[in-house]
Amino acid sequence: MHNVTILGYEHAYASAITGALDLFALAGVTWKRMQGKTPERIFNVQLASVGKRDVECINHLTIKSQIAIEDVQQTDILIIPTIGGKLDDVLAKNRNLLPFIQYFYAQDSDIASNCSGAFFLAEAGILKDKKATTHWGYAETFNSRYPDVNLMPNQLITQDGNIYCSGGGMAWFDLTLLLIERYCGHDVATNTAKAHVLDISRGNQAAYAQLRSKKYHQDAEILRIQEWLESNYQQSISLDQLARQVNLTNRTFLRRFKLATEQTPFSYLQMLRVEAAKKLLETENLSLESIVAQVGYEDPRSFTRLFSGLTGLSPSQYRKKFFRTLS
Incomplete structure (x- = not known):
């Protein structure tokens, strides 16, 4: 049995806790039941919190802890679930978790x-000079x-030594399946995914991210050009045209x-x-x-590249993934 400890705290995502609890607990169980074989639990998974306090999640669901984190002497895997509340507030209120990590x-x-x-x-302090990922919306922060x-x-999951990070709020199942594969092999991970109708590999999260422009600078002329481009991106646009709008030389405009x-x-x-x-x-x-043509390109092949x-997807793959009909 491999020991998994999920570290609970106030205003965590409930699904990141209960979902991981379910997948780890049912690895080696659900698939074998479906095949008429004897189930075999592989992971001992428990929710731990400081003082064994109940965990009140961001959706107001309260989950009982099974053990105080102070009493956990050894674990193969420690999981820190998604922060659901205001980032600065949750981090400030839970600094007592850092020594356990x-x-x-x-x-x-x-x-x-x-x-x-x-x-x-x-x-x-354990990510210094290491690879990591988080939700794309928090990347700048x-x-x-x-x-x-x-x-x-852009990565949905990163690994650097014994540290694993996953991106989106619901990426707990990607992370959990990866860890199941690490400890139990590809077949167990694949069968767990099949039993729960999950994709075992979703690549990266670039397709989900909004490509955001940096507009919190203090250069008024450049901000004006950004706003003009947002309204006129369909046009054929030259560097000379942009620089002339703010009375700058091409070189100065590029630099600024x-x-x-x-x-x-x-x-x-x-x-x-x-x-x-x-x-x-x-x-x-x-x-x-x-x-x-509508977005201002002429060559479909170069635009596809x-x-x-x-985004990490071709236009046809993106449409297949995200297109929704109204009917």
Whole structure:
């Protein structure tokens, strides 16, 4: 039996706790029952909290802890679930969790965070110079707070030594299946996924992310150009045209645009066009050629390469994944 400890705290995601509890507890059980074989539990999984206090989750569901984290002497896996409440408040109220994370990391336990749970690992100081991921919506905040962490926000799961991180709020099942595979092998992980009708590998989270522009700088002329591009991305646009709008030389304009946005004007324009194409793919049953033309491109092949590079999916794959009919 492998020991799994889920570290509970107030305002965590309930599903990140109960979902992981279920998958670990039923690995080696559900699939064998379905095959008429004798079930065999593989993991001993428990919810632990400071003082064995009940865990009141963000959805107001209260879950009973099975053990005080102070009484856990050994665990193979320590899981830190998603932060559901206001980030700064939850981190400030739960700094007493950090010594336990540090302790089990020093014991060579596998430490695994889901989504914003990675902030606890960074606060504990165990992510310095290591690869990590978190929800794409927290990437800028994470990078600014922990610049010494090698954040990979497009990755759904990262591993660096004995530290595992997963991205989205519901990526707990990707993380759990990966850990089941690590301890029990591919067949057990695959059978667990089949039994619960889950995809065993979802790649990265780039397709789910909104490509966001940096507009919190203080350069008024560059902000004006950004807003103009957001309204006119369909046009054929030249560097001369942009620079003239703010009475700058091309060289000065390029320098100031990159300093303000951390992008070139044309990478910014490409980002806008991909975002526009994503919306059309989600809502309109148009040909790729029509979509490409509407967002200001002429060559579907070059746009497909651009789209795939930014989202991790081809336009057709993106449409298949996200297109919804109204009927």
